[in-house]
Amino acid sequence: MSAAVWPPISHEQLIKEEEESLAAELEWLLNLLQENLASLKSGLQECVALLAPEEPGSTLAVSSLRSESVKGFVTRIGTRIVKGDINLRVQTLPPPRSLPSYPIHLQNPILLPQLSVLLNLLNQALDIIDISAWTGDPHNGSFIAGQLKLLADTIEEARQTLKGGEDVVGGKWWEDGTSDDTLVFTIPLPPSEILPQLTPLPIQTFSPSLPSTLSFHLSIADAALLLHIRTLAPPSQPETSLTGLSIRTRLGLASRPPVHDELDQVFQYRGEEVTVKEKVRVESQDPSLMAVMAKLSALGHAVGGWRVRVGVVMGEDVEEEGE
DSSP: OOOOOSSOOOHHHHHHHHHHHHHHHHHHHHHHHHHHHHHHHHHHHHHHHHTOOOTTOEEEEOOOSSSSSEEEEEEEETTEEEEEEEEEOBTTBOOOTTOSSEEEEBOSOEEOHHHHHHHHHHHHHHHHHHIIIIISOTTOHHHHHHHHHHHHHHHHHHHHHHHBOTTTTTSOEEEOSSOTTOEEEOOOOOTTTOOGGGOOOOGGGBSSOOOTTEEEEEEEETTEEEEEEEEEEOOOOOOOOTTSOOHHHHTTOOOOOOOSTTTTOOEEETTEEEEEEEEEEEEEEOHHHHHHHHHHHHHHHHHHHHHHHHHHHTTOOOOOOOO
16 A cells, blocks of 8 residues: 655655654654653652651561571661561571570661662662753754663663672672762672672671671562571581591491582682581562562663654664563
8 A cells, every 4th residue: 555645746845744744743752751751750759769768667577488597577778777686597507505596686787789779770860851851952852862761771770780689780799988878899700709698797787796607698689688698617628538538438428418509619708718508598578679670660661662652753773672
């Protein structure tokens, strides 16, 4: 099926009419986008509000599902864990005399760097919207297309930060001591040299202080609070004998099967080489963080849709990115 113009016009006039039509459509689309920027901004502000440091915060159960290894709770306010009492019962850490389990009491707050980074990215996204609406030229298609791409990338980075992972985006986060919210991100190191989850917390974080053989690490993964507890020991020396058989082999004892995925690895901890004797992983769902994740996914799809619409009118090939 083809379309024709009647009465007939020259090719040059047809091209001019098409350009004027696309310009008018682009102007209409950009005006419509300006109206929808307020909705996008409102969604981002809701995410920021869910991370606000307001009492009473979120109290989360921190307990292992199929064992008595970890039982307790922590309270998150904003980007920090401000309260926590956990009882630990593992084979490689005997409890104090007369106690059935090893008590861990949080005395000073623990900063969750991923949430600080997430909050910073949300504020950046809000700034991008304000620039798109007020500072730049809202009727310039190229400018708005660039702003939409920047907004989409920022929202996706925020979502990935909240999604997190076992190794906190493959690197090591820590506070440099100059400010409560000052963060430093180092170049990622090979697992054989350091494991981000073995970054020690300040001694005064717990009361009483944790033993040097106990590692306590909190992070965010899939919008949930993730706790890793490890008991550590110096690397063991292999058993040798004149016969070439170990003591366990000569006594007819079978080797102990691996109980976790880091059993045969050596890491650095407080300047010393260590191995992980026992490892416990506990995940606690955080409703507020889950709500932020859902909102970011929806906002990302909305911005992606606007990128496609503007790109089509401008004659650019833009594909909406999926999760």
